[in-house]
Amino acid sequence: MAQILNLPEAIAELVHDGDSVALEGFTHLIPFAAGHELIRQRRAELELIRMTPDILYDQMVGVGAARKLVFSYGGNPGVGSLHRFRDAVEHGWPRAIELEEHSHAGMANRYAAGAADLPFGVLRGYRGNDLQKHTRVAFIKCPFTGEELAAVPALRPDVAVIHAQEADRAGNVQLWGIPGVQKEAVLAAKRSLVTVERIVDQLAPRAGAIVIPGWVIDAVVLAPGGSQPSYSLDVTERDNDFYKEWDVISRERDTFTAWIDQHVRAVAVAR
């Protein structure tokens, strides 16, 4: 059953240097507060996994926390480039980073295979493009029809970190709105941490919501506003202006570092 912890103790307990870590959230419910705590605790040599490494992974790559990035789309959605990601790939600053990239369909099927504890996912894709030469994909023949299909290896992160609207005191989690691939990430991972906007005595079931039971989660942390500048539907709003500002802040190494020092490292989190 999930323990209710504070953010520093949950990160200290669940995420270790060198781990493969998936902080998921498909434009919605991105676990910024947890990612910032990873930066404050100076986690290093991480293999960062995420379909859409947007601003949060730009920050983590920019401080040099990652040795490897596993992803399918590394952009600032609607704005443009991720400048820290580009600086790491193009110039090795602050360190060189290994890339393992897929398409969204490939990553989604890798997570789903991990959640099902199967060795690989299968899809129609990758054929004829150059991605297949640079990533982990194999082509297999369907034993029933003979059709050739792409196989992608299951993702089994050491840790999954997600954000949700609410949890109850037993650590059962409920999230709604764009569900992304968070349920799959939690079920695929060896350990999991969920930050939430609020903790309630009893979850009120909502039509269309996703419930993840506390008995497949290691820790739940109360982190109101913990997905900002992303958002938690019905609780907070996406700060689109910040996504545009990030384009300016992150363009130069020194403005980026000053921002991280002031807005991440200097922030005291309640224990």
Next chain:
Amino acid sequence: MSATATATAEETQTVVAARRLEQARSVFIGVGRPSTAAILARMVHNPDLVLVYESGTIGAKPFHIPLSIGDGELAQTADFVVSVPEMFNYWIGTGRVDVAFLGAAQVDRFANLNSTVIGDYDNPKTRLPGAGGAPEIAVGCGEVVVIAPHNKRTLVERLDFVTTVGHGDGPGARERLGFRGKGPSALITDLGVLEPDLRTCELTLTATMAGVSVEDVAEQTGWELRVANEVAVIEPPSEDELEALRELLAR
């Protein structure tokens, strides 16, 4: 002065893309001009058009142009919302979406697309965001409409990286690869429209914007441009189209 006289090339490009959706049941879109064009299509041509964003929102009815594919308004106005695995496995891969709008940093004559890297993959000049959903969207969706600016940097002889297969190396390529959808049916630029030749699959100039000559288009194309026997002149945006577009952009 009438509104039609003042439409910019970009406005006309968006209007042309929106017209492409008059008959479609559903369209898959990313952010930027494709999203603007699809919302415009719902406003002026096809109020029942189902907008599908890869964040999982199906049947979204945004009032504002979203900044990201995951803006709250998309989820709040959608007919339903699905997870990413469901989006790609049940809706995209199966061909249940009629048209997909895709952009790219580079397009070649067979409408193959690069959104991964400029230069060498291991030592890139410019690292681009990467594939996202595009490769399988182009495999599965009924047809693909590519929207891109018309210049030699974008329309290139040879892609630095093939992220998304359009018509591959030409006739029969998609069938050999086992792809379901028809593949790219048009490239809409700010100069005109290129469509694959039925026999060769090569993008061929079929229409230009008013005031743009075939020579102008050839000059901005990075390969030796094929031109259809008859090149149409695109009807400029009507007052209704242009008013709706400007009102949408101002929201």
